[in-house]
Amino acid sequence: MRYSGFKVIAEALTGHRGWKPVWREPQPKPSYDIVVIGGGGHGLATAYYLAKEFGEANVAVLEKGWIGGGNVGRNTTIIRSNYLLPGNEPFYEFSMKLWEGLEQDFNYNAMVSQRGVLNLCHTDAQRDAFTRRGNAMRLHGVDAVLLDRDGVRKIAPFLNFDNARFPIKGGLLQPRGGTVRHDAVAWGYARGADLHGVDIIQNCEVTGFRIENGKCLGVETTRGFIGAKKVGCAVAGASSQVMAKAGMRLPIESHVLQAFVSEGLKPLLPGVITYGAGHFYVSQSDKGGLVFGGDIDGYNSYAQRGNLPVIEDVCEGGMSLMPMIGRARLLRSWGGIMDMSMDGSPIIDRTDIQGLYFNGGWCYGGFKATPASGWCFAHLLATDMPHLHAAAYRLDRFRKGLMIDEKGMGAQPNLH
C-alpha cells in the first residue's frame, strides 16, 4: 500500500476502514542470510538499505521489545551536520542528505522539518571555535552561517541577551538542520524494510551467539535458534550487554540522558537553539511542546530514568536563556540509555569473530545519524567493506591511537 494525497482523501470519504497494518508479523525462519539485532532506528534503517540498495532479500530484524520502544522513541528529534573533524563531518552530511530525501524514498511522512539549528556563543573564544567549525563545514560543502549579536536577535529576539555571566555574542546557524518526527522514522523504515521482504520479528530477545571456530553461525533467541551467514548488532544502549554474550568487551560505558517536554504552547521558537555554556538545547514540537534537554546524568546507568539534580540543572539553564518559559509547566521527562564511547564518536566495524559486525557507541548523537548509520552498516554487511564516509569508525582505533575526539575530552565518556 503506497501513501498518497489521493489515498488519504479516498480513505477520508470511506470512514478510514481501508488502512492496513504497515508491517507483517512473521514467524522467524530457521535461518537468514543476514540477521540484524535491534529494531531501533539504526537496525531498521540497516535492514531497509540492505534490501533496497544492496539487494539482500533474506534479512531479519530481531527486536527485544516493540518497534519504536527504545532510543528512537527517547530522544529530542534534532538533525544537524555541524561537526568539525574530517572523520565525522562527511558522515553526518551524508546523513543530512539522506534525511532530505527520506520521505520520498520510503513513502512515509516523517515530518522532516529543516527549521534551522542555532548554536549560541558567549565568549570570544567560543566565537573563534564556532568560526573554525563553520569554516570546516563550508570546506566540506555544508551550509553554515556565522551570526553576530544582531543576527541572533533577528531570529530569536526573546533570548536573554543581557545575561551578565553568559552574554550572547553571536551564533553559528545551520539552516538545513532541524527536527524529524522520531517515531515516524522507526515506522517508516520498518514499513519500507517490510515492503522489501525483510522479516521484522518483535518480542524476540537475543540471548546468545552460536560461535564455532571463531565464526558466528547465528543467534540464540527467546524464540529459538536463528541461523545467519552474517549477524549485525545495532542495539545502542545495550551494546555492552549483547556483545558480552559473544565474549567481547567494548570501549563503551552506558549513561542515561534525560529529556523533557513542556505543555503545548503557541508557536514560539523558530528552530533549534543550543546554549552550550548553560548546557541546554531546545526546540518546539509541531504539537507546541517545548522539547529540551541538557547533560547526561554523569554515571553509569541502565535505568531509563534519571535523577532530580539534572532536571533542576537543565531547567535552570533554560530559565537563564529564556526567562519567559518559567511559567510553562513541565509535562514529562524521560531517559534514554546512551552508549558513551571513549572518544565520543561511534563505531561501525566488523569484529574479530567472523560474520559478526558491530554498530554502536553513538553517545548523544544517534538519532541524527540514523539514515547514514543504516546505510553504512548495510554497506559493511553486504560488501564486507567499510563505507567511504564511515571508514574512520573502526573498533581498533583506540588501540592504534586514531581516536576521533570531537569534543577533546579524551577517554572520559561521562564528559562527552
Next chain:
Amino acid sequence: MIINHPLLGPRDAQEFVYLGDAALIDRPDWQASGAVDRFYEYLYLRDNPAGMHRELWFHEQGDRSWLVVTRNTVTHEITSVELARDVARSRGRGK
C-alpha cells in the same frame, strides 16, 4: 542519590564527581611484558554491567576523598561505600 560516606555520613551525590569503573584502581605496571595491551584494556575497555557496579566517586565538594561505591546501575540502589584507600591497601598496594 545519597552516598553514605564512611567518615562523614550520608551526603548528596551532587557533592561528588564520578570517574568510572573501580577497576581503574588497578593501574597496570608499565614495565611488565605486554604493558601496551594491558594499558589499552585499562584505559578503554569496560565491563559496563547492568546491575551491580563498583565505581569511583571523588568527594570534590567535601573532604576530597576517593570512594568505591557499589551501586546497581538499573535501580540506582547503593549497597556499599568504602574508602578507595582501604580498597587499594586490601589489594596489597602501599598507598
